[in-house]
Amino acid sequence: MNILVTGAAGFIGSSYVRMLLAAGAARGPEVSRVTVLDKLTYAGSLDNLDLTDPRLTFVRGDICDAPLVDRLVGQAGQIVHFAAESHVDRSIASADAFVRTNVTGTQTLLDAALRHGVERFVHVSTDEVYGSVESGSSTEQDPLDPNSPYAASKAASDLLALSYHRTHGLDVRVTRCCNNYGPRQFPEKIIPLFLTSLFDGHDVPLYGDGLNRRDWLHVEDHCAAVELVRTAGAPGRVYNISGGVELSNHELTGRLLAACGADWSRVRYVADRKGHDRRYSVDDSRARTELGYRPRHDFTSGLAATFAWYRDNRQWWEPLREAGKGVGRGVG
Numbered sequence: 001m002n003i004l005v006t007g008a009a010g011f012i013g014s015s016y017v018r019m020l021l022a023a024g025a026a027r028g029p030e031v032s033r034v035t036v037l038d039k040l041t042y043a044g045s046l047d048n049l050d051l052t053d054p055r056l057t058f059v060r061g062d063i064c065d066a067p068l069v070d071r072l073v074g075q076a077g078q079i080v081h082f083a084a085e086s087h088v089d090r091s092i093a094s095a096d097a098f099v100r101t102n103v104t105g106t107q108t109l110l111d112a113a114l115r116h117g118v119e120r121f122v123h124v125s126t127d128e129v130y131g132s133v134e135s136g137s138s139t140e141q142d143p144l145d146p147n148s149p150y151a152a153s154k155a156a157s158d159l160l161a162l163s164y165h166r167t168h169g170l171d172v173r174v175t176r177c178c179n180n181y182g183p184r185q186f187p188e189k190i191i192p193l194f195l196t197s198l199f200d201g202h203d204v205p206l207y208g209d210g211l212n213r214r215d216w217l218h219v220e221d222h223c224a225a226v227e228l229v230r231t232a233g234a235p236g237r238v239y240n241i242s243g244g245v246e247l248s249n250h251e252l253t254g255r256l257l258a259a260c261g262a263d264w265s266r267v268r269y270v271a272d273r274k275g276h277d278r279r280y281s282v283d284d285s286r287a288r289t290e291l292g293y294r295p296r297h298d299f300t301s302g303l304a305a306t307f308a309w310y311r312d313n314r315q316w317w318e319p320l321r322e323a324g325k326g327v328g329r330g331v332g
């Protein structure tokens with residue numbers, strides 16, 4: 001079976017493809033070939049993929065390019081859709097690319113999936129679609145209440161994907177995951193931004209009072225959950241995915257400073273992000289009970305390994321940080 005993975009030159013999609021291609025990792029119908037469709041925006045890098053693997057085909061292209069999408073979807077048994085504009089700060093600066101890629105791109109893929117009778121379509125959404133949750137945790141039944149243009153565009157694509165199941169019977173499955181961390185995350189998001197800034201002797205900018213709270217999950221645990229949803233999930237079903245590690249940005253900053261042997265004199269408190277959601281939290285008991293989902297990475301050792309990866313792979317992040325400069329302050 002050929003599986004089409006969109007956006008897999010980016011952080012999470014590339015980790016998913018590495019997992020798929022690792023010997024014996026695929027749990028469902030045999031994955032014999034993986035086709036990656038990625039536009040290689042500022043966030044995508046071919047260094048994230050092993051292009052020497054004969055089972056992997058890389059196609060540089062846009063998910064909004066209907067003829068290209070039609071051709072690739074026609075050759076695919078299943079689709080796992082990661083491609084998106086993913087950085088909240090960029091969506092505040094300009095929402096154009098977010099609406100185009102996240103909404104129109106998803107619709108282009110869904111239409112092609114329908115035309116070609118694709119067997120399964122996994123849509124990778126986010127916990128940010130629920131909006132800020134002051135207390136408790138969002139369940140899959142909760143209404144969506146996104147606040148940033150990024151979250152609104154993801155909510156639109158999430159609902160559009162589900163509508164193709166309800167209206168057309170397409171086998172769509174949706175994941176809504178919390179903040180990811182791990183190697184190969186573009187150095188504009190808080191963990192790699194702070195680590196690489198501290199390595200180079202720069203200060204780090206902390207938004208507002210630093211008390212916004214996020215739930216953290218290692219990228220490999222997210223990918224394992226996506227694979228569970230692809231292979232064992234149910235059509236039309238939404239699955240929240242949590243890391244169970246809730247930290248304020250202040251607490252996270254303290255951990256990153258400690259990892260780098262730095263102190264609080266390196267932190268600059270900066271004006272808060274517009275419309276900054278205070279807290280995200282999802283209840284993932286459905287994924288746990290129905291799919292047996294359990295995160296494997298412990299946060300302390302996962303963060304230590306992430307620190308070591310950025311310390312040892314300067315050649316990966318240095319050019320990207322130069323290219324990505326000037327937008328936002330990195331909080332996820």
Ligand code: NAD
Pocket residue numbers: 006007008009010011012013037038039040041042043044045061062063064081082083084085086087101105124125126127154176177178179180181185186332
């Ligand atoms: P990323 O920004 O690292 O990667 C996105 C990839 O999509 C890049 O390789 C980019 O080149 C590609 N892309 C962008 N526009 C495209 C287009 N028009 N056509 C084809 N390719 C295009 O993002 P990520 O952090 O890996 O996130 C992947 C998915 O997971 C996204 O859908 C995001 O909303 C979702 N998600 C992310 C997180 C997180 O913490 N990073 C959490 C939950 C959900």
